[in-house]
Amino acid sequence: MVFIGREAELSWLREYAGADRSTPYVIYGPEGCGKTALALEAVRRFLHWYPRGVALYLDGKARRGEDVFKSNIQLGDVLADVAGELLGRIGGAAARAAVWLLGRVVERLVEKQSPSNILVIVDELFSAVGVREGAVVVKHAQELGDRHLRSLKAEAGLIPRPLAGVRIAYLVFTSEGASRRELSRHSWAHTALMWNMDKDDFKRLNEAVGGPDFAAAWRLCGGNPRCLFQLAEAGWDAERYLASISSSRGVRWVVAKAAELGLTDALKEAVEDPDILAEPSGLRLAKLLESRNFVVELSPAAIGGVPSRDPELGVGRLYAWQTPALRDAVARALRG
Template sequence: MFINREAELEWVREYARRSHATPFVIYGPEGCGKTALALEAVRRFSSWYAGGIALYIDGKARRAAEAVKSNVNIGDVLAEVGGLTGSVGMSAARLAVWLLGKIVEKIAERFAPMNILVVVDELFSAVGVGEGALAVKYAQELGDRVLRSKKAELGEIPKPLAEASVSYLIFSSEGSSRRELSRHNWAHVALMWNMGERGFQQLGEALGAPDFSAAWRLCGGNPRCLFQLAELDWDAEKFLTLIASSRRIGWVVAEVARRGFADVLREAVENPDVLAEPRGLELARFLENRNFVIELSPIVIGQAPRPDDELGVGRRYAWQTPALRDAVKMALEGRV
């Protein structure tokens, strides 16, 4: 179900119009719709650019057949590249990432497209933060048209690849990935936030939400949160209890207390921007690593988040969903 992300799609369409020597890493809350956006962009790519080819690499794929998707049939190309056939588990995603260069070269040879878009979803889940940063560096080289021209002259890559516009997008939910990339100049980083209220209301109506205000207050525009709430027949109390259990909220709060940051956590529940202060930096890293909070970026695709105390959104930090914040608050009060 794809609803009300036209601004983000338009951003991707414009980005794919020409080559970029510096790829973009798009990060955002878990479940905010990054994967849906990526797949929809791949689906529409042929209508955007005649003869264009879009590749989607699923960093969480468990089977080779699921690791690579495209807007055109590239089965023969994948078979020719080899290596993916029969691979299972995380090796499928890892191999897809590291064979990507060969896949793109073969696609250029076979189809000679003028526009190539490569989207890697959850790259850092597939190969880890360290290797992921190296993969981003490779993406930088892949998008560098001057470098590709030189390689084509030397016969290192197919000539059609040197002539094509190649764009590379990486989607990530890992907060630690942004910190790693900030150490280098290999990529630009942009935020994709949860859905705006209007689009979220449309999604809620499609799912039959009985009380949109309550759903908005609990999910803050996060589509996955809304789907999970719908599966529980819109029972908010049961939903928060399940979050507390599945995300080990009790352990998280106890560990924060053991580290001496319980008071800062209590403040962060009310004002997440405390995590940007010196006394909150260590806690911020801990919560980011567990995908509880997210550092906001001034560069945003689509609608930018607005500070909202009720939703747990500050100017520099935000809880990924109000429900996560509420579950932490319940644990601090001894209710889980």
């Protein structure tokens, strides 16, 4: 499918990759909002942005070593030196190993390609290695991206000298609410929000997939592409789609856990107004809902637009449900 919209986000990525920065950005947002599609589109456009640039995408969900990396250049020669450590691993170990081999891969890129700019995007990092270890990886990325530190290491003969002069930018994409909480405790990473698609671009996507009723799709999905695709799989039957989410294990677990913690009344309030999660009485519930990727804490630091408050879509000023459908499914489950 043709990539639709996200021009503001792509402009942000282009500027970020061209600047001289050392602090990585962790981009967080709703599951299914299009983070992976945006990352791959940035890789596709990178040579147009920077004729001597290399973009490297690492898929934390990849199950085989040969599926871990994607790039705007051929990586066969670059990865040859680390193939024995990377390829042939089973399960999630391939992506886990690749995360820790990023520094060596970047060194090989510089040696073989002499790029002016390198953009490294790690997708689903925290799914691959966990929140605590993922935070260590981001710290490692900060050190790899620090041009001054690389210059000192080059002078000391610790790294190849050409590595010192390259602009290297690191981005981590995640849907894990817990990862944002962990990283906000540190100074060596920035976090920025990526929200669902805006209404005009979502309308174009709805038309592209043959959606019969845009108003209903917008009311149910609030601009979330994955929600739209799932609605299509349900035959565009909103009732059927909501019923499937309401009875899902994730929704039932959250409702049961809230009851166990004495948070049922707070959960009912959050269905009506997610901003109660920012109040002292709502903090425990906020952690619970974030841990299961039900809500997102909104931030003025965003790579696109920050959504406006919209009670119908479950969007407050400080918190938002990832999709209206998820909010509605929790409401149904609470009613039993």
